[in-house]
Amino acid sequence: MKLDSDKWKNIVVDGLFAVGVDIDGTKTDLLSRYAIELMAWNRKINLTAIKDPEEIAEKHFIDSAVLAKAIPLGASLLDIGSGGGFPGIVLKVIKPSLSVTLLDSSLKKINFLKHIIRTLGLENIQALHIRGEDLVAKNNFSNSFDVITSRAFSSLDKFITMAIPLLSERGIILAMKGDNISGEVEALDSLSLTLPDESVICSDYFNIKIKKYTLPYTDAKRSIIMLKA
Numbered sequence: 001m002k003l004d005s006d007k008w009k010n011i012v013v014d015g016l017f018a019v020g021v022d023i024d025g026t027k028t029d030l031l032s033r034y035a036i037e038l039m040a041w042n043r044k045i046n047l048t049a050i051k052d053p054e055e056i057a058e059k060h061f062i063d064s065a066v067l068a069k070a071i072p073l074g075a076s077l078l079d080i081g082s083g084g085g086f087p088g089i090v091l092k093v094i095k096p097s098l099s100v101t102l103l104d105s106s107l108k109k110i111n112f113l114k115h116i117i118r119t120l121g122l123e124n125i126q127a128l129h130i131r132g133e134d135l136v137a138k139n140n141f142s143n144s145f146d147v148i149t150s151r152a153f154s155s156l157d158k159f160i161t162m163a164i165p166l167l168s169e170r171g172i173i174l175a176m177k178g179d180n181i182s183g184e185v186e187a188l189d190s191l192s193l194t195l196p197d198e199s200v201i202c203s204d205y206f207n208i209k210i211k212k213y214t215l216p217y218t219d220a221k222r223s224i225i226m227l228k229a
Helices: 006-018 026-042 053-070 088-094 106-118 132-136 154-164 182-188
Strands: 076-080 099-104 125-129 145-151 169-176 192-194 200-202 208-216 221-228
Touching: 006 026, 006 053, 026 053, 026 088, 026 106, 053 088, 053 145, 053 154, 053 169, 053 221, 076 088, 076 154, 088 099, 088 106, 088 125, 106 125, 132 154, 145 154, 154 169
Parallel strands: 076 099, 076 145, 099 125, 145 169
Antiparallel strands: 169 221, 192 200, 208 221
């Protein structure tokens, strides 16, 4: 199946509808172009182990889009460990009003992300070659983002430690995980993190919610851990 075929696009549209996200033809065409470039670049650099067109549609694009319902229009979003641009670029396509910053420590992946931004003609989005820990040290990014996301990036406590200094007041952290998250969730009960400014936060600092969902075609189980300050 070709990534620019009507069949592939219909898989994306129907799958997004199944998870509660509507998308028009223009945005579907952008995601198709994105998928084509992803596979072209994947021959040169390791962006994804998934190569089957239907799996790309479901496990990258539809899975990333699930977050869209939790993110307000016009929000500033930081995607830590963006890799091939998931979920950050997908969310930008679906919600163009977002201000998006993509972060990755791999220069090759950042070059790909910048290429996608240019190719899709996206505005108000940047890709930075920097580690999350190093971004925290830059004072001009302190408390800058309304939403901070990660997708299977790291342990939850490490991600939260990075995210908190960058999160705006009343911001939201969205950690995308697999089905088996019981250990990480239980660890939140005794959470005690020392931030770079040496302040300490505990589990009662957050309002924590767990959203479970199922991908529409493979019935794969996924989780979103949502933390609001």
